[in-house]
Amino acid sequence: MKQFKKMKKQKQSKKPAGDQARYKTSIIYYLAVLGAVFGAWLIFVCLENKAFAPRSDFITSKIKQVSCSSDYKKYPIFEKCTPATLCARCVKDGLISESELDTLTNLAKNGFSYGGSFGGASILDLHSGALSAGGKFINIYQALNESQLSDLFSGDAMKVYEKVKNKIKGAVTNEFGVDPVNLFLTKPTFFSKMTSKPAYTKHDEYWHSHIDKVQYGSFDYTSLLxxxxxxxxxxxxxxxxxxxxxxxxxxxxxxxxxTSGSENPHHVEKVIDGTRYAMTVSFTCDPKHSIENSLWQ
Ligand SMILES: O=C(O)CCC(=O)C(=O)O
Ligand SMILES: [Fe+2]
Structure with missing residues (x-):
């Protein structure tokens, strides 16, 4: 009898221990599920927020296709050039050499040193000579004499400028399967300088969303360096x-x-600090809108 009581007592004390173990197991199970769900959410959020082209990545070539808009149909169509079935956004690093970049940066800075907008956006168009100056544009080719111009924009530097535009054209024609003889440089092709200064004129408001084909008409392919x-x-x-x-x-x-149509609407975020230099190089399929190399040299 005594033995039986002892066994019963043991049995009673074991029961809660079993429950406790089951309880522990289910807690671990729920925590694991919760962890997995949280992890999946975190991966999703990170992927969603990851830039298409982060600065930290070296991108040999990245292309994302988008459906072509019908914008091009409002203009003359040039077979084997006008975007019709292949529209996309592409990024490439490493196309332009360090010394070429150095030369271009100097060209831009030299030009901007003679002008610059009162507001946050200045342009320098080496094809026409247009340069932002205060609240308007001047023509740097008229404002300066030959010797000043040769100091600012040397023959060698201008050759590099042409070479770089051709390299970029090569990347565009290659990616979009366009014969280079059918694609032309168009205007405006220019250097830009953006700062956080408040806008002084409408031309300073670079941050608005826009479509290049709508804004400029002649553009079929836009490139930026x-x-x-x-x-x-x-x-x-x-x-x-x-x-x-x-x-x-x-x-x-x-x-x-x-491609410049409304399949690729875009904007530049406001610069909040520092100075941003870039170059917009634009291409057209319409020979009528083709521009010559720079007026200078
Ligand atoms: O500088 C940029 O990143 C873009 C400029 C732009 O949208 C343009 O020139 O049409
Ligand atoms: Fe644009």
Whole structure:
């Protein structure tokens, strides 16, 4: 009897221990599920927020196709050039050499040293000579004499400028399967300088969303060459494709290019600190809108 009581007592004391173990197991199980769900959410959020082209990545070539808009149909169509079935946004690093970048940066800075907008956006167009100056534009080719111009824009530097534009054209024609004889440089093709200064005229408001084909008409392919680094030379100033929030973080030498229609609406974020230098190089399929190399040299 005594033995039986002892066994019963043992049995009673074991029962809660078993429950406790089951309790522990289910807690661990729920925590693991919770952890997995949280981890999956974190990965999703990180992927969603990751820039299309982060500054920290070296991108040999990245292309994202988008459906072509019908914008091009409002203009003459040039077979084998006008975007019809292949529209996309692309990024390439490493296309332009360090010394070429150095030369271009100097060309831009030399030109801007003679002008610059009162507001946050200045342009220098080496084809026409247009340069932002205060609240208007001047023509630097008229404002300066030959010897000043040769000091600012040497023959060798201008050759590098032409070479770089051709390299970029090569990247565009290659990616979009266009014969280079069918694609032409168009205007405006220019250097840009952006700062956090408040806008003085409408031309300073670079941050509005826009479509290049709508804004400029002649554009079929837009390209950009960045001459400074997001996050160290300036803050803000990232390039954003508005539809999918695909963001390109500018960095020295990064080239981006895309078809110019409303399949690629975009804006530049306001620069909040520092100075952002870039170059917009635009291409058309319409020979009527083709521009010559620079008027100078
Ligand atoms: O500088 C940039 O990143 C973009 C400029 C732009 O959108 C343009 O020139 O049309
Ligand atoms: Fe644009």
């Amino acid at each position: 960045y001459l400074s680094d997001y996050g160290s030379d300036f803050e803000g100033g990232r390039f954003v494709f508005d539809d999918k929030n695909d963001t390109i973080e500018p960095k020295l030498g990064r080239v981006s290019f895309f």
